[in-house]
Amino acid sequence: MSTNTIISLKDIVVEFDGERVLEGLDLDIHDKEFVTFLGPSGCGKTTTLRIIGGFVAPKNGDVFFEGKRINDLPPYKRQVNTVFQRYALFPHLNVFENVAFGLKIQKLPEKEIRTRVLEMLELVNLKGFENRGVNQLSGGQQQRVAIARALVNHPKVLLLDEPLGALDLKLRKEMQIELKKIQQSLGITFIYVTHDQEEALTMSDTVVVMKDGDIQQIGTPEDIYNEPKNAFVADFIGESNIVPGIMKKDFLVEFAGRDFECVDSGFTPMEQVDVVVRPEDIKVVPTIAGHITGIVENVTFKGVHFEMEVLACGTHWLIHSTQSQAVGASIGMQIGPEDIHIMHKMEE
Ligand SMILES: Nc1ncnc2c1ncn2[C@@H]1O[C@H](COP(=O)(O)OP(=O)(O)OP(=O)(O)O)[C@@H](O)[C@H]1O
Ligand SMILES: [Mg+2]
Numbered sequence: 001m002s003t004n005t006i007i008s009l010k011d012i013v014v015e016f017d018g019e020r021v022l023e024g025l026d027l028d029i030h031d032k033e034f035v036t037f038l039g040p041s042g043c044g045k046t047t048t049l050r051i052i053g054g055f056v057a058p059k060n061g062d063v064f065f066e067g068k069r070i071n072d073l074p075p076y077k078r079q080v081n082t083v084f085q086r087y088a089l090f091p092h093l094n095v096f097e098n099v100a101f102g103l104k105i106q107k108l109p110e111k112e113i114r115t116r117v118l119e120m121l122e123l124v125n126l127k128g129f130e131n132r133g134v135n136q137l138s139g140g141q142q143q144r145v146a147i148a149r150a151l152v153n154h155p156k157v158l159l160l161d162e163p164l165g166a167l168d169l170k171l172r173k174e175m176q177i178e179l180k181k182i183q184q185s186l187g188i189t190f191i192y193v194t195h196d197q198e199e200a201l202t203m204s205d206t207v208v209v210m211k212d213g214d215i216q217q218i219g220t221p222e223d224i225y226n227e228p229k230n231a232f233v234a235d236f237i238g239e240s241n242i243v244p245g246i247m248k249k250d251f252l253v254e255f256a257g258r259d260f261e262c263v264d265s266g267f268t269p270m271e272q273v274d275v276v277v278r279p280e281d282i283k284v285v286p287t288i289a290g291h292i293t294g295i296v297e298n299v300t301f302k303g304v305h306f307e308m309e310v311l312a313c314g315t316h317w318l319i320h321s322t323q324s325q326a327v328g329a330s331i332g333m334q335i336g337p338e339d340i341h342i343m344h345k346m347e348e
Contacts, residue, residue: 005067006031006157006189007052012061014047014213021047023213024061029191030206031156034183036192038200039210040236045193048210049159052191054078081155083146085162089134095121096130099148106153120148123182140171147182157189164199176203197237201225209233230343231274238278241317245275245342253342256292256313260335264342274343279307279318281339284325290332296325 007029014022022044029035037045050056051063054075063070070078089098096117103113121127124144134142143163150158163179164172180203183190194200200207201221209216209224209232217229228234231242245255250265255275267273287293294312301307305320312333325331 004031005029006033006065007191008064008067009048009051010062010064012048012051012058012063014044014051014056015059021213022051022058025213025215027208027215027218029157029189032187032189034180034190034192034203034205035208036194036200036204036206037208037210038194038197038236039216040195043210044213045195045210046161047213049082049161049191049193052157053080053082053159079156080159081150081153081157082159082161083143083150083163085165089142089145089149091133091135093134094130095126095132095134095137095145098134098145099152101149102153116152117148120152123151123185124148125178139167140175143167143175147179151182151186155188157191158183160190160192162193162195164194172199179203201237209236211236228276228341228343230346231276232346234274234276234341234343239318241277241279241282241315243275243277243315245273247271247273247342251337253340256315258291260291260340261337262340262342263337264340267342267344272345274345276341276343277317277335277339279320280305281335282317282319283334283336284308284319284321284323285332285334287330287332290334292333292335294331294333296327296329296331299324299327 005028009025009027012022012025025048037048039045047056051058054073065078099117099120100113103116121130124147126141126144134145164175167175176199192203204221206218207221207224208218211232217224217233224233225237228237234240235242243255245253247253247267248259249269251262253260253262253275292312294310294317296308297311298309299306305322306324308319308321308325310317310319310331
């Protein structure tokens, strides 16, 4: 455990009705970090948050907070607060009372409550909304109240479970930027859950990619995008071409019917591998200049680039290019050594 680790999960196993939902999770989360759990529906993101919050007890394994084992500490004694996907605001209370609720229960002096609530409302850009009923707020405003309420008692860690899921795309983008600002200005740890890869990549310091109750990869957004550990991560994180290949020797891989130079080494000679190539990394060139020749099957304009489906060597390739091609045209496809990512086949 490194010195600035705030939360540590060790070999966490969770079962519901005899079914394993977390398969021995190990994870260190650092102080002041923005960490995101990313993965498909049902992979165990919420369950992991609930383990940290204390709402679910693991069948096996330990949870540490600043080096102390907290398995037996009830949620309200943990220095952690949660913003749920459904904000669960108190409908009969106004904005001020919603945010003040936890502080009132702690019986803090009126004056301190007032100062802290107003400070939080200012932070989330809701100054002047104190007396509004929460049902008279937009979705985005309600979400800010939920965030203010979770932050008002100064938790060291904030857990956010798909907090922007109910918002439309534009508001979602605005709130992403605001949340990131809030996290940085308060200097606290955010643990964020989403199944939106773009959201994870733009907001996080660290992304934890999960599948079937297991961690597939932990890394910075750049690591995860540029150096995905396996075909699942590559596919989940962005559109990718994933084709079977054979690693002939170090720096030489065969796929699509020919040998390619690559930058990978350390595989067993003749190992069956997955080869991942991003759509934006395939260069469209005249057929004689290409490594592979393909036929354009479909072209869609995507705003900044054209997305083309190209049939080559029995595989449908996705290519992003700023130049459009005619459907039915033969094109050359060039793939440089740096653009080829080799992955061990995943165990099923
Ligand atoms: N209280 C429960 N009882 C039984 N099964 C549960 C319970 N909570 C979660 N599960 C199961 O555990 C698995 C993981 O659920 P979890 O809510 O952690 O997934 P998730 O990654 O948050 O998914 P989503 O993106 O859909 O929210 C799912 O198969 C789910 O059905
Ligand atoms: Mg969930």
